[in-house]
Structure formats: structure tokens, C-alpha cells
Amino acid sequence: LVAVELLGLRGAGLLMLIFVFGRVMPRIMSLHESVQTLLASVPAFTVVMRVIDGCEAHAERTAEAAAARMPLLRDVRFDRVSYSYAGATAPAIDDVSFMIPAGRTTAFVGASGAGKSTLADLLIGLLRPASGSVRIDDRPLLPDDTAGWRQSIGYVPQDSFLLHDTVRANLLWAKPDATEADMWNALERAAAAGFLRARREGLDTIVGDRGVRVSGGERQRLALARALLVKPSLLVLDEATSALDSHNEEQILAAVRGLAGTVTTVIVTHRLSAIRRADMIHVVDQGAIIESGTWDDLLSRGGAFAIRLAEQGLAHTL
Numbered sequence: 509l510v511a512v513e514l515l516g517l518r519g520a521g522l523l524m525l526i527f528v529f530g531r532v533m534p535r536i537m538s539l540h541e542s543v544q545t546l547l548a549s550v551p552a553f554t555v556v557m558r559v560i561d562g563c564e565a566h567a568e569r570t571a572e573a574a575a576a577r578m579p580l581l582r583d584v585r586f587d588r589v590s591y592s593y594a595g596a597t598a599p600a601i602d603d604v605s606f607m608i609p610a611g612r613t614t615a616f617v618g619a620s621g622a623g624k625s626t627l628a629d630l631l632i633g634l635l636r637p638a639s640g641s642v643r644i645d646d647r648p649l650l651p652d653d654t655a656g657w658r659q660s661i662g663y664v665p666q667d668s669f670l671l672h673d674t675v676r677a678n679l680l681w682a683k684p685d686a687t688e689a690d691m692w693n694a695l696e697r698a699a700a701a702g703f704l705r706a707r708r709e710g711l712d713t714i715v716g717d718r719g720v721r722v723s724g725g726e727r728q729r730l731a732l733a734r735a736l737l738v739k740p741s742l743l744v745l746d747e748a749t750s751a752l753d754s755h756n757e758e759q760i761l762a763a764v765r766g767l768a769g770t771v772t773t774v775i776v777t778h779r780l781s782a783i784r785r786a787d788m789i790h791v792v793d794q795g796a797i798i799e800s801g802t803w804d805d806l807l808s809r810g811g812a813f814a815i816r817l818a819e820q821g822l823a824h825t826l
Contacts, residue, residue, distance in 0.1 A: 578656040580741035582645045584608040589640035600626045602795040613773040615783035618792035624776045628746050632661050662735030666747035670719035676711040682734045698733035699763040725756025746776045
């Protein structure tokens, strides 16, 4: 109507206008939908870019990655260490002090959320204290020392990640220049050589995505072997046996006991059966160490450790 009255279009001109609009309008609608989709994606894009920026900000520089190893000869000391996560109302770790002697096994136990894993992250340099200091052989662990310190650490988490590749490739990921003899030695120390020797493929056994082709116990023993392949000064087991049955847990713990005197071991767990033979046990609660001592000493006190032991039905079984 507008075209007829104002523009004076008639006949062929009007048909041409209708034809043009018929071809152009779908494109305009498509462009409008694209703009709407783009606007809806902006918040997600902003979050992803924030994550990428955070990762890049915390990435180690190439020079740091090539830093010389920082050995552990005497002890690790936490001196009044505190740490708080962003946005938290209470500190995750609050004014904590303790010592980890070299060559011994030290355990940190407590309920989920007590602060055990935060202590482990501070120990291996993933987090930096808000106050206080972490000292390696009486030397403060400074940001420039972190890469060298981590090269002296073997770490086994609860859910160890294995690549969808061979055992050989998964081990070489930790130490690319390892020889076959080095790999078998690490597997022997981790009590993982037996089940691999029973397989025709040996080191060329495919473990599957995240290790689905091997059992949970075998997966954790392979992860332990990978950690030992780098010949660490400090071995950290962060809930490494908490998802295993008692048989597989004992195999891992027997392998760890075989390292006594040669590797400093830290066990972080809520399962007290895993730390029966630890040289020192620290009980963590609400970011603080509330008890410390040997198994028998803590049991005789009748405190938080003894109560947790009874709750897990272990007071008279170990």
C-alpha cells in the first residue's frame, strides 16, 4: 500500500519490489538470529576467556620449567602458614606449623574439607602461603624455586590420569629420557611389574582412556610407578588409595613401605587404615592441626584421632 500510494509503483515495478523483499527478508531474519545467538554466547565467551587468562597468568615460564632440581636432605618445615581461597569467609589453613623429616613417612588425616589437600598443594608449590613460610632444608620456598622443587616431587592423586596409550608412553610422559630398565625398576618398586610381565604386550600394553583397560589397583600402581620414575625426593599420596578395596590398598601401601629411608613420603587421607605405619600423624580439622603423634600415642590420648578410629571400626583391628 505504501509503495502504491507514496512511490506510485504499478504493475512490473510493484512485482519487482515484492520479489526483492521476498529474497531479502529471509537474509535479514537470518542475520537477526545470528546476532541474537552471538549476544547469548557473550557471557560464556567471557567466562572462557577469563579461565584462559587465569591459566596463562599461572603458567610456568620456559625458563622455570628448565630449573635445576631442589633436593630434600633434612626436612620440610611449615612456619605459621595460613592460606585463604578467594571469596572464602574463613581461612582454609590457619597458622599451621609442623615438620616433615626427610626419609620418613608423615600422614595428614581428617574429614573432607578439613584442609588436608590444601596443605598438600602448599607443600608441592601449587599454592603460596598468604602468611608464614614453607622452608626446604631451612631455605624458604620462594616463587623462583617452585619449578625446581616440583621436579623433586612425585605426586599420586586419588583419580590418577592415564593417557589412552601404552604403559611405556604413560611412563615416558613423566621422564622422556627414561630407559626401559628405568621403567621396569620403577614398576618393580611400585609393585606393578608383576601384572605387566603376565601380559604378552608388557610395556606396550594399552591402558585405555583414563586407564579403563586395567583395574583400579593396577591404575594406581602405574601412577605410583610414574611418580617414582623421576626418582623424587618427596612422594605425595593425596587420597591415592581411598577408592581402592583393602587388597589393592595394601599392595600400594606395601610398595610405599619399601621406599622407607630412601624417599620422604607424605600420605594425605581420610582412611586411617592407610597410615598405620606412618612415623608421624597430624590430625587436621577446620584448617588447623589439632593433634600430632604416632598411631599408638594418638590412640592412647583418646582424642579426635581415637574417635575417628573407632568410627571407622579400626580401634582394635590394626
